[in-house]
Amino acid sequence: MTLWPAALGLNLWLLTIGVPALLGPRPRGPVLVLLPLAPLLLLWLLRPAARGARLVLLLGVPLATFLPVLDGPLAHAMLHPRPVVALQAAVLIGYLWTTSRALAPAPSTPPATTLPDSDVPWRWRRRVQIYRLLVAYSIVAPALLLYALLLDPETQRAFRLSFETPERIAGVQAAALSALALLWTTAFHFFLAGPLVSHLLHDRTTAAQIATLRRQARTGRPRPQFYIAMVLAVLSMAMLIHRSLFP
Amino acid sequence: MKSFPYFQLLTLLMMAGSLVFFWECVSYLSRRDYVAAGMLTLIGLFTMWAGGELARLALAERSA
Numbered sequence: 001m002t003l004w005p006a007a008l009g010l011n012l013w014l015l016t017i018g019v020p021a022l023l024g025p026r027p028r029g030p031v032l033v034l035l036p037l038a039p040l041l042l043l044w045l046l047r048p049a050a051r052g053a054r055l056v057l058l059l060g061v062p063l064a065t066f067l068p069v070l071d072g073p074l075a076h077a078m079l080h081p082r083p084v085v086a087l088q089a090a091v092l093i094g095y096l097w098t099t100s101r102a103l104a105p106a107p108s109t110p111p112a113t114t115l116p117d118s119d120v121p122w123r124w125r126r127r128v129q130i131y132r133l134l135v136a137y138s139i140v141a142p143a144l145l146l147y148a149l150l151l152d153p154e155t156q157r158a159f160r161l162s163f164e165t166p167e168r169i170a171g172v173q174a175a176a177l178s179a180l181a182l183l184w185t186t187a188f189h190f191f192l193a194g195p196l197v198s199h200l201l202h203d204r205t206t207a208a209q210i211a212t213l214r215r216q217a218r219t220g221r222p223r224p225q226f227y228i229a230m231v232l233a234v235l236s237m238a239m240l241i242h243r244s245l246f247p
Numbered sequence: 248m249k250s251f252p253y254f255q256l257l258t259l260l261m262m263a264g265s266l267v268f269f270w271e272c273v274s275y276l277s278r279r280d281y282v283a284a285g286m287l288t289l290i291g292l293f294t295m296w297a298g299g300e301l302a303r304l305a306l307a308e309r310s311a
Contacts, residue, residue, distance in 0.1 A: 210307070217307030226300035233293035240286045 002045040005102050008095040009045075009061055013038045015088050016065050020079035031072050037064040048103050057099050062092060134192060142184050149176055254305035261298030265291045 017035055021027055027035065041064055044056045069075050117125075148155060150173065163169045198205060216223065268291035275284040 213303055213307040217304050222300050222304055226297050229293045229297035229300065233290050233297065236286055236290045236293060240283060240290070243283065243286070 002048065002102050004098040005057070005095060006042055006045050008091055008098060009042045010039060012062075012088065012091045012095055013065050015084060015091060017068055017074065020069065020074050024076060024079045025073040027068065027072065027074055031068045031074065034064060034068045045099075045102065054103055057103065058096065061095070061099075134196075138188065138192065142180075145180055145184065146177075149173065149180060252305065252308070254301050254308055258298050258301040258305050261294055261301060265294040265298060268294060 017038070021035060038061050041056050041060045044050065044053045047053060048057075069080070159169045159172065163172055268287050272284045272287035272291060275281075275287060
């Protein structure tokens with residue numbers, strides 16, 4: 001179903017660029033070229049299975065929507081009041097959610113029937129609990145980081161003491177927020193989604209690694225990395241001792 | 248007869264040792280000796296790396 005992603009994508013574009021471009025100063029140069037890019041990229045929704053559709057729809061559309069208002073005449077704060085920014089955030093989340101659902105491949109197996117709780121083996125229930133915990137963790141951990149960065153009174157006081165003007169504080173907060181988003185996305189991709197995908201593929205990579213590990217273990221000797229680490233540790237200790245003796 | 252888990256014991260020792268180095272690093276930081284603290288961090292990381300390598304062997308030995 002591509003109606004919702006298309007509607008939300010267009011709404012996001014209208015809120016972010018369309019209305020400010022109508023009400024504000026006329027954009028010029030590269031911004032003018034970027035203006036119609038997001039609606040054009042939304043055409044990929046017609047072919048969700050096409051190569052690169054995920055990249056274009058999940059990354060390209062939000063980037064093409066927000067890049068023109070990063071700087072220049074359309075970036076003026078008057079054109080982006082707080083309620084509109086909150087609405088933009090909600091529409092962006094809705095767009096990403098519905099697009100992800102539209103891009104997900106259709107299940108090839110028939111719909112599963114629900115078993116009564118008493119018939120579900122304990123290990124399956126434990127697995128479902130782990131998945132639920134992961135969902136909760138994916139919501140709570142970023143929310144906590146956001147609170148610590150944007151709302152915590154101690155952090156706000158530290159910002160006020162370190163940076164004088166509200167503009168600089170806002171700039172530092174925006175940069176820190178971007179770094180936080182990047183950090184969380186990377187951690188989510190490699191440490192949460194990665195192991196889950198690997199598990200869905202029957203842990204073939206892990207099984208191959210364990211087989212290699214067993215072959216190595218039969219020799220009873222550690223890998224060269226162990227010796228490298230030990231040599232580096234001993235060298236660092238020697239340097240530390242030398243520094244203490246001859247400051 | 249089950250053999251003595253040397254690799255597990257050594258892994259534990261290495262990991263505990265790396266924690267000691269990190270603890271020392273914090274104490275050097277409180278004394279504002281940043282160079283020594285950095286060197287101790289490196290020592291802790293290298294010890295942890297070596298412990299990790301031994302842990303791989305211990306795991307393989309256990310599941311063999």
